[in-house]
Amino acid sequence: MSRIGKKPVDLPSGVSASVSGQTIEVKGPKGTQSFTATDDVTIVVDGEAISVTPRGKSKRARQQWGMSRTIVANLVHGVTDTxxxxxxxxxxxxxxxxxxxxxxxxxxxxxxxxxxxxxxxxxxxxxxxxxxxxxxxxxxxxxxxxxxxxxxxxxxxxxxxxxxxxxxxxxxxxxxx
Missing domain, CATH: 3.90.930.12 (Ribosomal protein L6)
Known part of the structure; x- marks a missing residue:
């Protein structure tokens, strides 16, 4: 079970995120960045947080879960800071x-x-x-x-x-x- 993947990514003020299919787009004061996740995970934006959940119990789904959450956190950090x-x-x-x-x-x-x-x-x-x-x-x-x-x-x-x-x-x- 991913310890990193369980924790949702908080959106700071001035940052917005939108999901279309498997692609998440994060907009902030420093620009816009996007990431396309694999079909093994589901990305959901609920209010002030982004959560990533696996779509199964396979080893690949669990690997993608933690990695995708980390990439989304890096996107949020990248649009607010360098x-x-x-x-x-x-x-x-x-x-x-x-x-x-x-x-x-x-x-x-x-x-x-x-x-x-x-x-x-x-x-x-x-x-x-x-x-x-x-x-x-x-x-x-x-x-x-x-x-x-x-x-x-x-x-x-x-x-x-x-x-x-x-x-x-x-x-x-x-x-x-």
Whole structure:
């Protein structure tokens, strides 16, 4: 039984939701987002809350129940506030800067990496070794942060690379003579 799925999603003031078929559309001060659920769950808007219930006892229905409820909660959060991922760059000469609609990364390669910033997401660099990715869709923000991190993942010997803020990298011991 899903513990997450049982809890209804509360709608804050200024946010409205409508369901048509399996698609829920949430409107708020920061925009509109929608999600189409599978046929294994039922989404109901009753007043100031959205509830998700499974349509059977199958394993897939129970899996979709908790996931769908979490996605709906992220939609409600996204139309009222932004999601944020912070990245840190460590390494001598490694730095980042935003120029127009492009994130320029110097990561020790023979060339600079130009990362095009997609629509609906803002990327800022308050310092040359810090990148902040913000947006209203949690999945898109996480995916873009992961794509930036993939350009130079932190290596286990010196810890150089791009990491999430607060991420712990286990340091391996080097060779011994």
């Amino acid at each position: 999601f944020k991922k912070e990245l840190e760059i460590q390494g001598v000469g490694y730095r980042a800067q935003v120029q127009g609609n492009v994130l320029k990364l110097n990561l020790g390669y023979s060339h600079d990496v130009d990362f095009a910033i997609p629509q609906g997401v803002t990327i800022t660099c308050p310092r040359p070794t810090e990148i902040i990715v913000e947006g209203h869709d949690k999945q898109v923000v996480g995916e873009i942060a992961a794509n930036i991190r993939d350009w130079r993942r932190p290596e286990p010997y010196k810890g150089k690379g791009i990491r999430y803020k607060g991420e712990y990298i286990f340091q391996k011991e080097g060779k011994k003579k």
